[in-house]
Amino acid sequence: MALYILKRILLFIPTLLGITLITFILMQYLPGDPVAAMVGERTSPETIARIRTELGLDKSLAYQYVLYLKRLGTGQFGQSLHTNRKVADDLLQKFPNTVTLALAAMICASVFGISLGVLSASKRGTNCDRFITLFSVAGISIPVFWLGLALMLLFAFYFRWLPPSGMGNGDPLYLILPATTLGTFSLSYIVRVTRSTMLETLSQPYVAAARAKGLSEREVVLKHALKNSLIPVVTLIGLDLGSYLNGAVLTETIFGWDGLGRYALDGILKRDYPVIMGVVLFGAIIFMTMNLLVDISYHFLDPRVRVKGKP
């Protein structure tokens, strides 16, 4: 068991190196001279040359990549071109806000998503099912940023039930709109997967056996079918984290939420490349780590994986 975890972690490393390589390559294409961005206009060529040597910019790309890795290893993600703050500091400060938002969205999406999926599957073919299915297709088709604006228009400006933007010093009312917006895509996806997994499970022989035994429909669905359907759904919830990182960029922008997403947007607008690259890399690392954790937990959740090595 520990061996399995170790193996997964070992496989994690080449991919981690790979994403740093891609980020590094992307950074080579950045417009502008990094040294010129740092110094004033009246610096002498000797000073510029000296800074270049200090930063290792005159060495080969391979050497620069190793330098880059070393810097990343010590947690140096560069400095913002505009505020001169360390990107790493900004990332660590804003990350918890994004986590709060994502967690709220994920809990709602999972709870409602699974419930609606089960409901839809158990009432297959009825209008209820059709409505839920249509709703879930719409949910993965509507752009996150537009949904946010529409919800804001409706609930904040028209009905005036909720505040339109900002974080409100932790007041939960401010969390509702952004979390709903962020979670809708995931919720719809979960509804679809839960529904199809449940349908497949409900056609299994043991379900027919349970019904023949005289168990109520509710017992059959909730006690037997659901437990077995949950495994792919649970892994999906973890893997869907990518959609939260993507959606956060758009949602936080609209609702003025001070997290990683808005930090990325500010970086884009101001062409603050260390910030942009920092968020891209950091986001990828978080995503990979979550996938790794989901992978490992899958091992524990599905006994078939333990025995045969694959489901």
Next chain:
Amino acid sequence: MLNDLSLKDLTSNTPAMIAVIMLMLLLFTAVIGPFLMPYDPCAIDLDSLKQPPGRAHVLGTDSKGRDVLTRVVYGSRISLAVGTIASALSLGIGVFFGLIAGYFGGRVDAFCSQVFDIFLAFPSLLLAIGISAVMPAGLASAMLAITLVGWAGFARLVRGITLSLKEQTYVEASRSVGATPAWILVKHILPNALPLVLVAGSLRVGGFILLEASLSFLGLGVQPPTPTWGSMISLNRAHINSAPWMVIFPGLAISMTVISFNILGDFLRDKLDPRMRV
């Protein structure tokens, strides 16, 4: 497998029919639409700022007096172009590398799979942002970004299909009479993989269109004043309270387009591959 699909399958399925009609409407709008519009999409008209939908401007005007309907119609060109071209490119690249990785196995496969995993390790929008931020903004940057984001998913899918198909007897038979790998891949494996790939592709087009819209919303990709649905929403969102139509209609356009692609994709998947759920 495509031969099993008949027109009757389509007409009996109402949502799919509606989706196909919407998509044909979209195609018409993108190709012919601009010629039918009375207004210039970038023409600033300071006399009609922020007009609500009315007789002169069916969907109203935006904060610079430009007709919203015309801009939405012109915007459809960008969305459709980027969506389809980026899909085709990433599909092509993905199929190519997927076939190679799946067929040759061994170290080639190990290396290719690692590359796929690296690209798939990035959240899609973040990678697209990273790629388009370092290039000069424009249509090309959006297309390149989306293509690079999407190819690895197709590659992994095709690799899986190839792995299972290459064990078939007809492949072994072909090999035993001296067929080259290229021949086997093109003549045997590719045709059998194609329906599944097309289903995956049709399910992804919607995602690519959303990605393009998100990029232009963030200010990357195609730049103003060229109208794109995403940038129309971002440029006008400050006025959402006073003039919501400027934001509602482009968003509606995106949603209807993507829903249609998704419904069509679901329909194709149900008919061509019942095993591949969601």
